[in-house]
Amino acid sequence: MGLSITVTETASKKVQDFMTQMGKEGYGLRMRVMGGGCSGYQYQLAFDAPREGDRVIEHDGVKVVIDSKSLLFLAGTEIDYQEGLMGAGFAIKNPNSKGSCGCGQSFQA
Numbered sequence: 626m627g628l629s630i631t632v633t634e635t636a637s638k639k640v641q642d643f644m645t646q647m648g649k650e651g652y653g654l655r656m657r658v659m660g661g662g663c664s665g666y667q668y669q670l671a672f673d674a675p676r677e678g679d680r681v682i683e684h685d686g687v688k689v690v691i692d693s694k695s696l697l698f699l700a701g702t703e704i705d706y707q708e709g710l711m712g713a714g715f716a717i718k719n720p721n722s723k724g725s726c727g728c729g730q731s732f733q734a
Contacts, residue, residue, distance in 0.1 A: 630656065630682050630689050630699060636706040636715060637685035644672060653681060653688030658698040666698065668717055 632640070632654075640654050655673035658666050675681050675690045682689045691699060703718040 629701070630684075630691065631703040632684035632687055632689060633703065633705040634685055636704045637687045639706040639715075640687045647672065653690035654704075655690045656695065656699060656702075656704070657692060658695040670715060 644650055644652060649672040652672040652674055655669075655671050657669040657671075659669055661667050673690060675688070676692075678693055680691045680693065680696050682691070689704070698721055699719065701720045705716045705718065707713065707716045
C-alpha cells in the first residue's frame with residue numbers, strides 16, 4: 626500500500642467545478658481525519674492552501690493536501706464522486722478502514 630491518494634477523473638472534475646464556483650482556484654482539496662463520527666473517526670474535506678509539513682498529491686490538475694497525522698489513516702485511499710437516487714457526494718474508499726457506518730463519512734481504524 627503506497628502513501629498516495631488517488632482521485633478519480635470524476636472527482637477531479639467535480640473538485641475543479643466547486644473551486645471555480647467558490648472562487649478558490651489555486652487552492653487544494655484538504656483531506657483530514659478527525660476523531661468523532663459514529664464509528665470513531667470522520668473525514669473532513671475543505672478547500673485550503675498547503676501548510677508546512679503537508680503532503681501535496683496532484684491528480685488531473687487537482688491538489689490533495691494532507692497533514693502528516695491524517696496521512697497515516699489515508700494512505701492508499703481513493704476519492705470518487707458519485708451521483709445516484711439517494712443524492713450526490715464524494716465517496717471515500719479507504720483500505721485502512723476496519724469498518725464504517727451507513728453515512729459513509731465515518732470509519733473505524
